[in-house]
Amino acid sequence: xxxxxxxxxxxxxxxxxxxxxxxxxxxxxxxxxxxxxxxxxxxxxxxxxxxxxxxxxxxxxxxxxxxxxxxxxxxxxxxxxxxxxxxxxxxxxxxxxxxxxxxxxxxxxxxxxxxxxxxxxxxxxxxxxxxxxxxxxxxxxxxxxxxxxxxxxxxxxxxxxxxxxxxxxxxxxxxxxxxxxxxxxxxxxxxxxxxxxxxxxxxxxxxxxxxxxxxxxxxxxxxxxxxxxxxxxxxxxxxxxxxxxxxxxxxxxxxxxxxxxxxxxxxxxxxxxxxxxxxxxxxxxxxxxxxxxxxxxxxxxxxxxxxxxxxxxxxxxxxxxxxxxxxxxxxxxxxxxxxxxxxxxxxxxxxxxxxxxxxxxxxxxxxxxxxxxxxxxxxxxxxxxxxxxxxxxxxxxxxxxxxxxxxxxxxxxxxxxxxxxxxxxxxxxxxxxxxxxxxxxxxxxxxxxxxxxxxxxxxxxxxxxxxxxxxxxxxxxxxxxxxxxxxxxxxxxxxxxxxxxxxxxxxxxxxxxxxxxxxxxxxxxxxxxxxxxxxxxxxxxxxxxxxxxxxxxxxxxxxxxxxxxxxxxxxxxxxxxxxxxxxxxxxxxxxxxxxxxxxxxxxxxxxxxxxxxxxxxxxxxxxxxxxxxxxxxxxxxxxxxxxxxxxxxxxxxxxxxxxxxxxxxxxxxxxxxxxxxxxxxxxxxxxx
Numbered sequence: 001x002x003x004x005x006x007x008x009x010x011x012x013x014x015x016x017x018x019x020x021x022x023x024x025x026x027x028x029x030x031x032x033x034x035x036x037x038x039x040x041x042x043x044x045x046x047x048x049x050x051x052x053x054x055x056x057x058x059x060x061x062x063x064x065x066x067x068x069x070x071x072x073x074x075x076x077x078x079x080x081x082x083x084x085x086x087x088x089x090x091x092x093x094x095x096x097x098x099x100x101x102x103x104x105x106x107x108x109x110x111x112x113x114x115x116x117x118x119x120x121x122x123x124x125x126x127x128x129x130x131x132x133x134x135x136x137x138x139x140x141x142x143x144x145x146x147x148x149x150x151x152x153x154x155x156x157x158x159x160x161x162x163x164x165x166x167x168x169x170x171x172x173x174x175x176x177x178x179x180x181x182x183x184x185x186x187x188x189x190x191x192x193x194x195x196x197x198x199x200x201x202x203x204x205x206x207x208x209x210x211x212x213x214x215x216x217x218x219x220x221x222x223x224x225x226x227x228x229x230x231x232x233x234x235x236x237x238x239x240x241x242x243x244x245x246x247x248x249x250x251x252x253x254x255x256x257x258x259x260x261x262x263x264x265x266x267x268x269x270x271x272x273x274x275x276x277x278x279x280x281x282x283x284x285x286x287x288x289x290x291x292x293x294x295x296x297x298x299x300x301x302x303x304x305x306x307x308x309x310x311x312x313x314x315x316x317x318x319x320x321x322x323x324x325x326x327x328x329x330x331x332x333x334x335x336x337x338x339x340x341x342x343x344x345x346x347x348x349x350x351x352x353x354x355x356x357x358x359x360x361x362x363x364x365x366x367x368x369x370x371x372x373x374x375x376x377x378x379x380x381x382x383x384x385x386x387x388x389x390x391x392x393x394x395x396x397x398x399x400x401x402x403x404x405x406x407x408x409x410x411x412x413x414x415x416x417x418x419x420x421x422x423x424x425x426x427x428x429x430x431x432x433x434x435x436x437x438x439x440x441x442x443x444x445x446x447x448x449x450x451x452x453x454x455x456x457x458x459x460x461x462x463x464x465x466x467x468x469x470x471x472x473x474x475x476x477x478x479x480x481x482x483x484x485x486x487x488x489x490x491x492x493x494x495x496x497x498x499x500x501x502x503x504x505x506x507x508x509x510x511x512x513x514x515x516x517x518x519x520x521x522x523x524x525x526x527x528x529x530x531x532x533x534x535x536x537x538x539x540x541x542x543x544x545x546x547x548x549x550x551x552x553x554x555x556x557x558x559x560x561x562x563x564x565x566x567x568x569x570x571x572x573x574x575x576x577x578x579x580x581x582x583x584x585x586x587x588x589x590x591x592x593x594x595x596x597x598x599x600x601x602x603x604x605x606x607x608x609x610x611x612x613x614x615x616x617x618x619x620x621x622x623x624x625x626x627x628x629x630x631x632x633x634x635x636x637x638x639x640x641x642x643x644x645x646x647x648x649x650x651x652x653x654x655x656x657x658x659x660x661x662x663x664x665x666x667x668x669x670x671x672x673x674x675x676x677x678x679x680x681x682x683x684x685x686x687x688x
Contacts, residue, residue: 007077010038010085018636021049021657026088029072036072039084042637044659044667050082057084059128060151067119069139069149086149091142095135098201101287102574103327105294106239108287109201110269111280112146116194117265119148120258124187131185133193134171135200144284172213173206177221177249187257194261195246195254198239199225203232204575207247224249233320234302238268299328303335310338330578331552550580551604554611557590561598561616564589590614594653594676621674622648627660627684631668634659648679660684 004012010027016037017024027038041053057074064070073085094112098104116138123130130137130151137150176192178184199207207225208216225247229240242264248254255261266276273279283290302325309318322335555563557573564570566587570579573590583606590598595616604610627633627643634640636656640649643660653676659669668684 006038006040006080006083007075010036010083012038019655022053022084023637027085029085035088037086037088039086040077040080040637041082042634042657042659043081044634044637044657044661044669053082053084056151060086062126063122063128065119065122066145067115067147068122069147089139089141089147089149091140093136094138094140094146094197094201097140097287098135099574101291102204103295103324104201105291105298106202106235107269107272107279107294107297108283108291109198110239110265111273111276111283112140112201113194113198114262114265114269114276115146115280116148116197117258117262119146120187120190120194121262122258123148123151124190124257124259129185129187130190130193131179132171132174133190133197134174135197138197140284142284144281146284172216173208175220176251178251180217181221186251188251188254190258191246191254191256191261192248192251195225195243198243199228199231199247202228202235202239202243205231207231221249230320233317233324234298234305236268236272242268295328299325299332302328303332303338306335307338327577549583549606551583551606551608551610553579553581553602553604554609555579555590555614556612557592557614557616559592559595559616559618561590561592561595561614564591588612590616592616594618618653619677620650621653621676622679623651623656623658623672623674624648624679624681625658625660625684626681627668628662631660631662631684633684634661652676658682658684 006012006027009029009031011030012025012027013035014026015023016026022039022041025038025040027036028034029036041050054074057071060069060071061074069089070087071084072087074083075085076082092100101108116133120130120133128151130148132150133148137148139147139149141147172180174193174196176185176189178186179189196206199205208219208223225244227240228243229235229237246254246261255264269276269279302321306318306321306325309315309321322338325335326332554577555573556577557563560573562569562572563576563579564587565579565581567589570576581602581604583604585601585603588600588602595618598614598616600612602610602612625633625635625640625643625645625648627645629643631643632639633643633645635649635651635658637659651672651674653674656672656674657669658672659667661667670682670684672680672682674680
């Protein structure tokens with residue numbers, strides 16, 4: 001292929017990429033002495049694809065904008081067939097840039113979105129709808145700018161769609177609901193795709209990540225996208241709100257087109273970085289430095305937000321903020337200091353006590369007043385020692401009897417109150433421990449599940465408080481009646497719950513030697529000083545593991561992989577970046593169902609930092625191609641032999657076009673999505 005001359009003008013140098021419809025080559029324009037990108041259509045395609053290819057040249061050639069990939073020429077070679085000549089962008093795709101700079105700060109996301117919206121503005125102004133916006137179709141040149149490319153399935157507003165069969169063409173994860181449902185398209189469909197791109201750049205996942213195309217399509221059509229601020233804590237509200245509008249299921253609720261979207265993104269980004277044109281130029285010149293600066297700003301915002309949420313007792317939201325902060329700065333001492341302070345648990349118990357105990361005490365007092373009134377009406381003893389024989393004849397009850405009645409009523413009321421307080425204390429203790437456990441489990445190094453799987457997270461060493469021993473019950477405290485002032489939630493939570501207060505104790509059962517065990521109520525109370533009740537807002541000590549007692553391993557894989565340590569899953573890369581391992585030997589395994597697994601033994605010491613970069617080899621697919629005898633067989637435009645083929649053809653994972661040209665000149669074609677590690681047979685035969 002090197003040195004091959006195309007149409008007598010373009011000398012092909014190397015292959016840059018290959019897709020289902022065309023192959024892209026780096027070539028030199030001999031007439032103008034410049035390097036260009038030449039997109040050559042695969043041979044054997046039917047007229048519908050050729051017409052779409054020609055339309056791309058016509059559409060893009062009419063667009064002259066810095067954020068749109070320029071088209072220089074269109075022609076047809078006698079051997080290669082139709083080709084398209086575009087400017088050569090020395091850079092990378094937006095997908096590669098996002099992977100290199102992840103996690104992407106909101107400022108960078110908004111600037112990239114603004115550049116992308118400007119390219120769409122130029123297209124929409126001429127009635128062109130791109131219909132396939134995704135990170136792979138956006139190119140970022142070294143030093144800028146961003147360029148929107150691959151208008152292969154673009155459509156003009158005044159022209160019928162080329163997909164006459166009714167099939168919807170594009171990338172499903174970025175398709176607007178109306179396109180999935182009816183195939184309808186409009187500039188608002190492109191705005192939806194930009195919203196998906198912005199969401200993915202911020203969070204590392206698409207808004208409707210699902211297992212399989214059917215579930216993803218149903219989710220996009222029937223469910224609202226999650227809020228970006230909830231999925232990616234620390235995202236500023238203006239950006240999160242704009243992305244939510246772009247992802248509206250109703251196209252009328254989105255920004256109308258690229259021009260409106262560009263204006264709204266400029267309004268969002270200007271308060272952060274100033275004029276977006278100048279900020280984007282500075283970003284493209286030194287993206288790593290800009291991202292590092294913005295990450296520090298975001299870390300400070302996340303830390304402040306986590307501190308406020310912890311003080312308010314909102315543990316789940318605080319965990320998400322601190323998790324995002326740790327992803328930006330692993331092992332940050334500021335975050336560990338927040339964990340040690342633990343103000344969340346105290347506030348939660350105080351609010352629970354106030355919310356439940358006060359209304360109950362109020363209802364108890366109201367019920368007691370009703371008992372007093374009924375006792376007066378029925379001439380029964382009152383817990384104050386007064387008995388009414390008639391409305392006009394009160395007399396004092398004997399002192400001893402009045403005392404017994406009063407004591408009996410107080411004990412009954414006290415027993416009921418103790419039951420409620422004990423239950424409240426246990427509930428508060430469980431909620432506190434559960435929230436604390438949830439916080440400690442959630443605050444770890446952020447770990448994205450791979451595309452389509454974000455349900456697992458990397459497990460970190462939990463921060464567990466030491467158990468609190470219950471205070472010993474004294475004789476005085478067990479004999480005195482319980483009141484609402486004598487029991488605090490902390491004391492109630494620490495009391496043993498071997499039986500419910502207010503109900504008869506269970507009969508003692510013999511132990512293994514036949515002896516009868518005494519219950520606590522039957523045994524004499526030990527003589528002890530009354531226990532000092534622990535105040536409700538007392539701080540519970542929390543032990544945070546010392547970072548020097550662990551080894552830290554930084555992992556990176558290509559492509560994504562599930563990471564196992566000693567047979568236990570720790571999560572998925574690329575969201576999982578760091579692991580804490582105990583000192584000693586460990587067995588690591590990196591697994592992806594489409595790749596060959598990688599295993600290795602690793603021995604680490606306390607305080608050691610280790611880095612592992614693993615490249616997994618994607619399994620090939622084997623395809624047996626059956627075609628009419630003497631037919632020339634092609635795979636993605638490259639001839640692989642003459643039928644019958646003796647051996648299966650090895651294909652990479654992904655989409656491919658299989659075609660054959662029989663002796664009569666007829667072209668037989670089949671599109672195949674090869675799955676890594678599988679064996680498939682494809683029969684190419686002419687229609688009857």
